[in-house]
Amino acid sequence: MTYNQHFPFFVVDAFTSNPFSGNPAAVCILEEATSDEWLQGVAAEFNLSETAFLWHQQNNQWKLRWFTPTCEVKLCGHATLASAHVLARELCLKDEEFLFSTLSGTLVVKGNENTITLNFPKIEPKLFSNIYLHEQTAAIDTLDLNIVAVYQAGEDIILELAHEDEVLDYEPQFDKLAKIDTRGVIITAPGKNPDRDFVSRFFAPRFGINEDPVTGSAHCSLAVLWSKKLGKSSLRAEQLSKRRGIIELGVYPEHVSLIGESRTFSRGNLAL
Known part of the structure; x- marks a missing residue:
């Protein structure tokens, strides 16, 4: 990664259809992997509960990582929904589903006109x-x-x-x-x-x-x-x-589905 590059970012309110509600996440689209130090620095600068970093691998497959202002996390729902929202509605990609490679394995995310469905790991309390x-x-x-x-x-x-x-x-x-x-x-x-x-x-x-x-x-x-x-x-x-925020849920033998709406709050470019 060199200086004077510009990478698009979006701030998306997830699990809501109303402004100034739900959970805001920053989504940054990168061209390739970069250092953990840089990713953590950007997340600290946004200072939202989560910042998602995406870069394309092949076809409808994307690498996805999530950072709080202080550390990386293994699983994040609202920033995954926000990431799919950006790919489908901001970048207007035509894929009906996206495969995200994450620290929690491959996550399958599907979208339609109004909602996005996340198929996430099932965690037994x-x-x-x-x-x-x-x-x-x-x-x-x-x-x-x-x-x-x-x-x-x-x-x-x-x-x-x-x-x-x-x-x-x-x-x-x-x-x-x-x-x-x-x-x-x-x-x-x-x-x-x-x-x-x-x-x-x-x-x-x-x-x-x-x-x-x-x-x-x-x-x-x-x-x-x-x-x-x-x-x-x-x-x-x-x-x-x-x-506040609303999540529709489905419990299946092998996974849990989380269904929610989302809205773009802002868009811009990271100046590096």
Whole structure:
């Protein structure tokens, strides 16, 4: 990579059809792989929860990497949706599906006129023993929450609460959340209205994200959890951050589908 090159970037609001809502992600289109240091520097400059970097491999196959302002992550839903949005709607590529080569394997993404469908890994939540809740080293028992159950879900921990209002009204203490040895802490509860099956919020201060607006990767496990609890394979979820966002979910034997809308917020060029 040399100086005086210009690479296109887009900022896309994912999992929303409304302006100033959903989860914004930056998407940068590169010509080839470049250094991790440069990628991390660009992500820090955007200072969004995720910045996606894409470069073409062959046919409809693309390399995709995701960075928070402080580190690379293995899986990110909203920045993947944003990446497919850019390829299909900004670059106007005619492929009906895109194959993204990532740290989590090859992800298949399909788009239509209004929505984009992500086929993501299925993550089975594992129930923790009640003893774990009372270990001071876990730090979970220091949170001001009435916890129904705790689950390990891949790199994250899920805290199940009884009521939606507890999720909405929770005032996070990020110093306490950062002591929990996990990528992210998810709080979730059943939806109180018939238009959604469950709600959630996501905190990842250890990864430079105090609260993520709409977290696609978290729903790889949340969908499985609530599918079993509610006895249904198609679900509708809302993440109750300030920006809010809606995800339609499908639970299948080998994967979870995440379906959402998206909007371009801005476009420009990186001047290197």
